[in-house]
Amino acid sequence: MKRFFNTNRVALVATVILGILVLSSVLAPFISPYDPLSIDLDRIKESPSITHPFGTDNKGRDIMSRVIYGARVSLSVGLLAGAISMTFGLFFGIVSGYFGGRIDRGITILTDLTLAFPSLILAIGITVVLPPGIYTVLIALATVGWASFARLVRGVVLSVKEFPYIEAAKGIGCTKFRILMNHVLPQCIPVALVAMGLKLGGFILLESALSFLSLGAQPPTPTWGSMISLNRIYIHSAPWMVIFPGLAIALTTISFNILGDALRDYLDPKFKV
Amino acid sequence: MTGYLVRRLLLLIPTLIGITFITFLIVKSIPGDPVLGMVGERADPETIERIKKELGTERPFILQYIGYIGLIIKGEMGRSYYTNQKVSEAILEKFPNTLKLALGAIIISSITGIFLGIFTAVKRGTVLDRLGSFLAIGGISLPVFWIGLILMLVFGLYLKLLPPSGMGEGNLIYLVLPASTLAIPSGAYIARITRSMMLDVLSQPYIATARAKGLKDLSIIFRHALKNALIPIVTIIGLDFGSYLNGAVLTETIFGWDGLGRYAMDGILKRDYPVIMGAVLVGTVVFVIINLIVDISYAYLDPRVKVKGEK
Numbered sequence: 338m339k340r341f342f343n344t345n346r347v348a349l350v351a352t353v354i355l356g357i358l359v360l361s362s363v364l365a366p367f368i369s370p371y372d373p374l375s376i377d378l379d380r381i382k383e384s385p386s387i388t389h390p391f392g393t394d395n396k397g398r399d400i401m402s403r404v405i406y407g408a409r410v411s412l413s414v415g416l417l418a419g420a421i422s423m424t425f426g427l428f429f430g431i432v433s434g435y436f437g438g439r440i441d442r443g444i445t446i447l448t449d450l451t452l453a454f455p456s457l458i459l460a461i462g463i464t465v466v467l468p469p470g471i472y473t474v475l476i477a478l479a480t481v482g483w484a485s486f487a488r489l490v491r492g493v494v495l496s497v498k499e500f501p502y503i504e505a506a507k508g509i510g511c512t513k514f515r516i517l518m519n520h521v522l523p524q525c526i527p528v529a530l531v532a533m534g535l536k537l538g539g540f541i542l543l544e545s546a547l548s549f550l551s552l553g554a555q556p557p558t559p560t561w562g563s564m565i566s567l568n569r570i571y572i573h574s575a576p577w578m579v580i581f582p583g584l585a586i587a588l589t590t591i592s593f594n595i596l597g598d599a600l601r602d603y604l605d606p607k608f609k610v
Numbered sequence: 611m612t613g614y615l616v617r618r619l620l621l622l623i624p625t626l627i628g629i630t631f632i633t634f635l636i637v638k639s640i641p642g643d644p645v646l647g648m649v650g651e652r653a654d655p656e657t658i659e660r661i662k663k664e665l666g667t668e669r670p671f672i673l674q675y676i677g678y679i680g681l682i683i684k685g686e687m688g689r690s691y692y693t694n695q696k697v698s699e700a701i702l703e704k705f706p707n708t709l710k711l712a713l714g715a716i717i718i719s720s721i722t723g724i725f726l727g728i729f730t731a732v733k734r735g736t737v738l739d740r741l742g743s744f745l746a747i748g749g750i751s752l753p754v755f756w757i758g759l760i761l762m763l764v765f766g767l768y769l770k771l772l773p774p775s776g777m778g779e780g781n782l783i784y785l786v787l788p789a790s791t792l793a794i795p796s797g798a799y800i801a802r803i804t805r806s807m808m809l810d811v812l813s814q815p816y817i818a819t820a821r822a823k824g825l826k827d828l829s830i831i832f833r834h835a836l837k838n839a840l841i842p843i844v845t846i847i848g849l850d851f852g853s854y855l856n857g858a859v860l861t862e863t864i865f866g867w868d869g870l871g872r873y874a875m876d877g878i879l880k881r882d883y884p885v886i887m888g889a890v891l892v893g894t895v896v897f898v899i900i901n902l903i904v905d906i907s908y909a910y911l912d913p914r915v916k917v918k919g920e921k
Contacts, residue, residue, distance in 0.1 A: 450628040455897050457856035458874075462632075462890045465878060466639045538751055546860060549755050550878055565756055569864070572759055573767050583756030590751035598747070 348599035362408035371399035418478035426486020434494025451484035534597030538590035688884030697888035708869035714789030719797035727804020749798020848904030
């Protein structure tokens with residue numbers, strides 16, 4: 338851990354930024370200067386000032402508070418979608434790689450098919466038919482996201498299952514379940530974690546894109562994507578309404594991507610996802 | 611080679627079946643009457659009857675699916691709920707605009723991406739390399755819809771150098787902002803790939819030979835190294851086409867570009883299901899076909915690529 342950050346100063350900065358983002362979204366009710374939903378028609382479209390550091394929107398709501406609350410949606414949806422995709426990817430990848438045969442062929446077809454769709458377009462297809470909301474976004478992101486994990490994990494399992502220690506485990510009579518859980522799964526975790534590090538930024542971008550298309554968490558819940566979408570008609574008269582939520586997305590995804598890159602380089606410089 | 615071609619084309623069939631099956635599942639789960647979902651509520655009773663017969667809502671699921679494929683092959687993707695225009699006609703009309711935008715973006719992203727990649731690879735380890743690499747990471751991290759709005763604000767509204775939105779009767783200057791926006795994430799991606807490819811090639815012995823012969827740096831980089839690094843880069847450019855389709859939905863919306871993406875977005879906002887499904891289907895099929903072309907041309911271009919099953 339210490340060595341990792343010593344060689345990667347930039348990664349350290351990214352981690353600190355992400356830590357602050359997570360902390361502020363958890364503590365949002367205590368640290369946000371205003372209620373993100375409270376409307377104040379006397380102070381509409383005010384430019385950034387000391388009382389409203391990010392300015393106010395067309396209904397007089399404080400943009401800084403809305404950005405802080407928006408972090409809750411983006412971070413929790415991004416992290417959860419990453420975790421769900423990784424779990425499904427691990428499951429399908431291990432099953433497909435270890436058992437081979439028909440199961441393998443079936444899962445591979447499913448994987449290829451999922452990857453054949455452009456991600457946002459598939460996510461749109463799913464979100465339009467399900468009732469709008471955070472859970473739908475999660476389902477959409479996980480549906481889009483699991484396949485690349487599965488493909489990656491399958492590759493690892495294919496090589497791991499030829500190792501002598503697996504043979505030995507079989508020889509002493511371990512059950513299949515035990516072999517998979519205790520001997521195959523641990524070998525796949527590092528690869529899956531690195532892949533997740535590289536993909537989290539993408540999940541957050543996808544979430545914000547869905548919100549931007551009004552397919553994400555529904556109003557009045559503030560999300561970064563929906564703030565940009567709803568405020569963009571005011572871009573000329575009140576650009577801060579669009580600039581700050583976008584900066585928040587950019588900061589988050591850049592930090593995740595830098596951290597993911599550093600993690601990959603640290604664990605295995607040749608590893609490519 | 612012919613065998614490979616045939617095999618790849620045959621592989622296209624299960625993929626297309628899979629895609630239509632998924633879109634069919636989505637169509638079936640759309641709230642309300644699936645037939646109305648396909649033809650639109652304003653359709654005349656005869657059309658509704660005809661589609662109902664062809665789709666056969668009372669028949670078993672699999673026959674319904676076959677009916678759905680039949681309709682799609684005939685270009686029958688329903689009509690918009692709102693304008694009553696045929697979805698297939700609208701898509702044909704808007705597709706060239708999206709193609710124009712995507713081509714513009716590919717040109718911009720390839721040129722800037724490859725140059726940034728070469729530059730950072732040659733200046734490896736310097737401050738310039740770090741700056742370039744940070745730019746590249748920023749490029750893949752920024753939300754397309756936001757960067758588009760910012761470009762519009764700066765170049766269109768503040769500096770007034772470029773038209774902020776619209777199509778301008780085909781005037782190319784209207785293409786600059788939307789195409790640049792669309793080009794940013796893929797350009798950054800290309801830069802990252804180019805950098806690692808160039809680093810790989812530059813460390814090879816024949817480059818050392820070229821240096822030892824006393825060739826100029828520029829000649830080594832462009833005539834010797836880039837030539838070998840280029841093939842995987844070209845593949846990436848092709849395979850990244852999906853990001854243009856994803857990006858087109860967002861970019862076209864922001865810049866009022868009358869293409870497939872904005873058509874889909876309008877459909878989404880109005881919950882105009884035939885429009886959404888048509889756009890999803892066409893977008894995915896185009897994506898799959900382009901991937902196929904790239905794969906085949908890759909095998910064709912690079913004699914080192916061993917075609918699977920051919921010995």
